[in-house]
Amino acid sequence: MSSRRNFIEKVTVSAIGMPLLFNSPNLLAATEASYDGPVLRVAIMGLGSYGSRVAKAMVDCKKAKLVGVISGTPSKIKDWQAKYSIPKKNCYNYDNFDAIKDNDDIDAVYIITPNGLHCDQTIRVAKAGKHVICEKPMAISVAEGQKMVDACKAAKVKLLIGYRMHYEPKTKALIQMRMNGEFGTPKFFQGQSGFVIGDPTQWRLNKELAGGGAMMDIGIYSINGARYILGEDPIWITAQETKTDPVKFKEGVDETIQFQMGFASGAVANCLSSYNIGNLDRFYMSGSDGWLEMKPSTGYGPIKGRTHKGELNQPHVTHQTLQMDGMAELIFNGKQPIVPLDGEEGVKDMKIIEAIFEAAKTGKKVEISI
Numbered sequence: 001m002s003s004r005r006n007f008i009e010k011v012t013v014s015a016i017g018m019p020l021l022f023n024s025p026n027l028l029a030a031t032e033a034s035y036d037g038p039v040l041r042v043a044i045m046g047l048g049s050y051g052s053r054v055a056k057a058m059v060d061c062k063k064a065k066l067v068g069v070i071s072g073t074p075s076k077i078k079d080w081q082a083k084y085s086i087p088k089k090n091c092y093n094y095d096n097f098d099a100i101k102d103n104d105d106i107d108a109v110y111i112i113t114p115n116g117l118h119c120d121q122t123i124r125v126a127k128a129g130k131h132v133i134c135e136k137p138m139a140i141s142v143a144e145g146q147k148m149v150d151a152c153k154a155a156k157v158k159l160l161i162g163y164r165m166h167y168e169p170k171t172k173a174l175i176q177m178r179m180n181g182e183f184g185t186p187k188f189f190q191g192q193s194g195f196v197i198g199d200p201t202q203w204r205l206n207k208e209l210a211g212g213g214a215m216m217d218i219g220i221y222s223i224n225g226a227r228y229i230l231g232e233d234p235i236w237i238t239a240q241e242t243k244t245d246p247v248k249f250k251e252g253v254d255e256t257i258q259f260q261m262g263f264a265s266g267a268v269a270n271c272l273s274s275y276n277i278g279n280l281d282r283f284y285m286s287g288s289d290g291w292l293e294m295k296p297s298t299g300y301g302p303i304k305g306r307t308h309k310g311e312l313n314q315p316h317v318t319h320q321t322l323q324m325d326g327m328a329e330l331i332f333n334g335k336q337p338i339v340p341l342d343g344e345e346g347v348k349d350m351k352i353i354e355a356i357f358e359a360a361k362t363g364k365k366v367e368i369s370i
């Protein structure tokens, strides 16, 4: 089994440098079909829009399987039981899910609920002795994020954040190119992340449940993207907020924020996060010896990317399928993704978000150390 696993890893590692090999559907099918290692048994908490997308994507996973649900809506539990053959003993609600500690058939819980609930739910899952996969943003403050990291450490369980782009093939190829020095020294990043949000009564526009507005939900992609594309964490932040609809976007719920980040190397980033400007899904990076552009950059795909060397051609695979297989490997074998997605990584983004909010509020340049 271990030699088979080595073979799979070798194919994956060499895929970045050998697009023709990676593009071969037969080879991919042969390697995937041969998997007979451990399978991560996952319960999803929060059977909403994204939870449904993850469940569907997991049908194609080789190393992870949906085996349980935690939900406040009995009718959804019934539907999911039928759709994914989930036994009654693996179904919980928000009052009784601590009992999951006695369920040996579940290894991990994937929390896909509103942001403001993640901290408390993560701590409860950790105390039940199960690994936690938590959606982004991991929490609604740095303090909450740190509590989650500490609770998972104390319980000796993993805490992974749902940064699906860290497993996306074109994103990985571009990060690898930057690591190889193919862009020279990264100098400038531009990130645009936004869409026009609908229903004004949804939790995403409720400060308690969302922790903010566009920045927590979609702006975080430009923050995380700047860090993995440039390969550096910021040391200062400036930000400017624009609000055209204070009824829909109440106090503490940001509509549009432009922000700038400075890095120790001298690189700079200029980003836009919005709930009121459509078609914002683009990354651009200019280095001393080359450039990259991704558009779309973080949507569900296919992602498109090009550089000074030409178009990227890695095939599209459903992001959440790759993510869940990758997370299973991380949990079982410690195999890290190209850039980390653990709780500490989530806390870094929370620190940047808090600094952006402070900079937007005060109009001052905020120094940051992460």
Ligand code: NDP
Binding pocket: 045, 046, 047, 048, 049, 050, 051, 070, 071, 072, 073, 076, 112, 113, 114, 115, 117, 135, 136, 137, 162, 163, 164, 203, 209, 217
């Ligand atoms: P939805 O509103 O579609 O679903 C959230 C689900 O959480 C609900 O359906 C409900 O499920 C459960 N829930 C529990 N308590 C509440 C509450 N008080 N109010 C509302 N729902 C509650 O949201 P999404 O699925 O779009 O987002 C969930 C999380 O996933 C967020 O953190 C979001 O940022 C993240 N996300 C990540 C994406 C990514 O690409 N990585 C994409 C989209 C979202 P039930 O009825 O089963 O209890």
